[in-house]
Amino acid sequence: MGSQRFSHLAETLIASEIVRLGNLIKEKIKAGEHIYNYTIGDFDASLFPIPTALKNEIIQAYEEGYTTYPAPDGELELRKAIAYFIEKNEGLSFTSNEILVSNGGRPLIYAIYRCIVDKGDKVIYPVPSWNNNHYTHFTEGEHVLIQATKENNFMPTAEQIAPHIKGAALLALCSPLNPTGTVFGKRELEEICDLVIAENESRPEGSKKLFVLYDQIYWTLTFGDTVHYNPVSLRPKMKEYTVFVDGISKSFAATGVRVGWSLGPQELMAKMRAVNSHVGSWAPMAEQRAVAKFLLNDTAVSDYFQHFKEEVVYRLQNLYEGFLQLKKEGFSVDAISPQAAIYLTVQINLVGKTTAEGKKITQQSEVTEYILNEAKLAMVPFGSFGAEKESSWYRISVGCCKKEDIENVINNLRVALGKLQ
Numbered sequence: 117m118g119s120q121r122f123s124h125l126a127e128t129l130i131a132s133e134i135v136r137l138g139n140l141i142k143e144k145i146k147a148g149e150h151i152y153n154y155t156i157g158d159f160d161a162s163l164f165p166i167p168t169a170l171k172n173e174i175i176q177a178y179e180e181g182y183t184t185y186p187a188p189d190g191e192l193e194l195r196k197a198i199a200y201f202i203e204k205n206e207g208l209s210f211t212s213n214e215i216l217v218s219n220g221g222r223p224l225i226y227a228i229y230r231c232i233v234d235k236g237d238k239v240i241y242p243v244p245s246w247n248n249n250h251y252t253h254f255t256e257g258e259h260v261l262i263q264a265t266k267e268n269n270f271m272p273t274a275e276q277i278a279p280h281i282k283g284a285a286l287l288a289l290c291s292p293l294n295p296t297g298t299v300f301g302k303r304e305l306e307e308i309c310d311l312v313i314a315e316n317e318s319r320p321e322g323s324k325k326l327f328v329l330y331d332q333i334y335w336t337l338t339f340g341d342t343v344h345y346n347p348v349s350l351r352p353k354m355k356e357y358t359v360f361v362d363g364i365s366k367s368f369a370a371t372g373v374r375v376g377w378s379l380g381p382q383e384l385m386a387k388m389r390a391v392n393s394h395v396g397s398w399a400p401m402a403e404q405r406a407v408a409k410f411l412l413n414d415t416a417v418s419d420y421f422q423h424f425k426e427e428v429v430y431r432l433q434n435l436y437e438g439f440l441q442l443k444k445e446g447f448s449v450d451a452i453s454p455q456a457a458i459y460l461t462v463q464i465n466l467v468g469k470t471t472a473e474g475k476k477i478t479q480q481s482e483v484t485e486y487i488l489n490e491a492k493l494a495m496v497p498f499g500s501f502g503a504e505k506e507s508s509w510y511r512i513s514v515g516c517c518k519k520e521d522i523e524n525v526i527n528n529l530r531v532a533l534g535k536l537q
Contacts (some may be wrong), residue, residue: 173406190217223397236287242272244501245249274307292456295511438526
């Protein structure tokens with residue numbers, strides 16, 4: 117008998133490349149190897165615990181019996197707290213009816229795609245970027261890829277987007293960007309907003325509009341002189357066309373607490389709520405109650421951000437300086453100065469080199485394998501984020517990085533690179 121056939125989506129959906137790489141790393145660790153696993157966009161809770169005040173509020177909420185279904189669009193208390201938090205810290209004004217709560221950002225992104233994209237609709241997104249290729253596949257949209265480059269810190273430009281914007285349904289943007297940890301500059305984002313506004317104003321009244329999905333889940337984690345910009349603050353008209361994805365997952369190292377939110381036009385929030393209600397993607401009641409109280413605790417929020425950001429930037433900066441030192445020593449590596457999020461963008465360009473055993477490295481997957489085997493360092497290649505498979509750029513995530521390991525990581529790389537000819 118032939119193999120069981122499933123839906124076209126099930127048969128064609130590509131599993132997460134990062135999960136696949138993670139399974140390989142787990143096997144190596146299981147076999148006794150010490151691997152510096154900097155692949156996953158998550159946190160080691162022993163290094164980056166959630167805020168104590170938030171943890172205590174969660175415990176209290178469970179003790180008070182908040183274990184029933186929450187409101188389908190999120191508890192009103194939480195939506196009001198989100199509105200307060202966003203206005204205080206980002207200057208954006210949204211009513212509770214313009215906010216939708218879910219169990220993290222993923223269900224919200226899925227709902228955005230489902231509510232905006234029809235089969236055959238153009239979806240514009242940059243590569244590298246996180247999972248836009250999969251969500252476009254879910255909705256059978258037309259993939260319009262913008263190849264971002266090092267020269268623009270891997271952020272897409274208005275000039276690149278402009279030729280594709282006519283008739284598009286969705287422009288998916290993320291800043292700070294996963295996987296690069298880089299951000300939009302003010303002028304660059306303004307130019308993109310002006311494109312979107314002009315395109316929408318050119319469309320007949322009552323026709324489908326071009327929306328911008330603006331994923332800003334890392335917006336609180338900016339470093340040094342880096343400033344986070346958003347479309348609505350720069351161009352108030354963009355409020356009609358922008359849907360934000362946000363939440364506590366990265367801001368408060370709370371990936372497992374599962375509270376995310378979207379901000380956007382009330383009519384779109386209602387449609388997204390309907391989609392989410394059918395898949396049951398509500399954030400747990402107790403966690404909603406806890407986050408509602410925590411977001412109003414200005415002192416606890418401020419204190420946590422200060423310490424958390426210091427810890428993240430220490431790791432990013434020291435790894436960055438380590439890569440620059442290796443580059444100075446003549447090795448074929450590079451890195452982009454960290455701006456935001458928990459990611460460092462690095463380059464390891466070894467194709468064409470020969471190992472000590474006489475094996476020539478002919479493709480990027482062999483570079484990834486060589487660094488994993490010889491330097492015991494696991495990173496995610498940009499090819500796993502929709503970029504060209506032979507891209508020599510990688511994402512390093514520092515959420516599970518111990519400070520004392522950084523010197524060893526750089527030394528391991530130095531030794532591994534030194535074996536090549």
